[in-house]
Amino acid sequence: MSTVSAVLFDRDGTLVADVPYNGDPDRVRLLPGAAEAVALARSRGLATGVVSNQSGIGRGLLTVGQVLDVNARADELLGGLDIWVFCPHAPDAGCACRKPRPGLIRTAAARLGVPAAECLVVGDIAADVLAAHAAGARGVLVPNEATAPAEAKRFSSHSAPDVLTAVRSALRVTAGRASA
Template sequence: MSLDVMEAPRPARRAAAVPARPEAVLFDRDGTLCRDVPYNGDPQRVVPMPAAAAALRQLRQRGIPTAVVSNQSGIGRGLLTWEAVHAVNARLAAVLGGAVAFHVCPHVPADGCGCRKPAPGLLVTACHTLGVRPPRVVMIGDIGADMAAAAAVGARGVLVPTPATRREEIAAAPEVAPDLLAALAQAFSAPRGPA
C-alpha cells in the first residue's frame, strides 16, 4: 500500500442506518473521479468525470475530508511504474482543484493481498489516515468491488454506474445514484434503512 498525497434518476436503495452527515467520503479513482483508461500512466490522458470537481468542491466547503482508494494492478503486472501512477494522481488532483490523498494497491488479484478492493485494507488505511471510523464513512465507486469493500468495513456504499458497470453489480448495490452530485445528495440524506 502506498499513500500518495497531492497538493494540488432512479430511486435509491438504502443501506443499513448510518448518520446523515458522514465523517469522510472515499472515492474510487478510475470510472468514478476520472474516465477509466486501462493501466493509464499518462497524465495527459486524465479526463475528470462529469461533476467530479464540483463534488469535491462541495465536500471541501462542508469541511468533509476525502480520499481516493484505487486498485492499480498495472504496477504488479509491470505495465506501470509507481512514478507513472503518482504522475496520473497529481494530474487528477490538479484538475479536481485541490489536495487529494491517494491510497493505492499495486497488487494483482492472484497476490491475495488484504488491500486490493474488494478486500477492506485500502479503506481501513484511508480511514485511519483521516482519523475517522469506517462506519461513519461513505464510499463512492463504479463497480461491485467498491461496494464490497465498503460493506467489509461497515461503510455506506453508493454506486455510480458507468457503461462498464455490470447489471448484477447495479442490482446488488446497496444504493445507486446516476452521478456524483446525486451520490453526495444521497450520502447526506437521512438513511431510510434497508431496502
C-alpha cells in the same frame, strides 16, 4: 450510518475517465460532476480521498511513479483531495488492500483520523461497494458502461446516477438524521 466524516472515491470510472492502465497524466479527463462532488464534500468540512486498485503495477504495466503522476494530475483537476491510497498488487496476490477487501478503506480512514464507519465510499463497480461494507463504511454505486448489469441490479438500493448525486444524497441523509 449517522455521520459522514469523509468521502472516499474510486478513481477510474468514478472521478476520471477510465483509461486502462493509464500512466500518462495528459490522458486524465474528469467525469461530469466529479469536481463538483469533491468541492461539495469539502465545503461541508468533510475529508476527501481516493481509494483505487492499480493492478497495472503488479502486472508490470505501470510504475508507481506513473500512478503517482496520474494521481497528481487528477488531484490538480479536482482541486486537491486529502489523501490518495492505492493497491499496487495484481488480482491474484492475495493482499488485504485490493478491493473488494477492506484494506484501502481502513487505511484511508486511519490516515484521515476518522472511523471507517463514518466514511462514504463512491465507486463504479461492485468491488467498491463490497470493500466499503467489509470496512463497515457506506458504499454507493455509480454505474457506468463498465458496470456489470448484475452488479447494478444487486446494488440498486445503494446507487446513484452520478457521483455528484451520490454525495448530495449522502449529505442529505446525514443532515436529516442529525436534525431528527
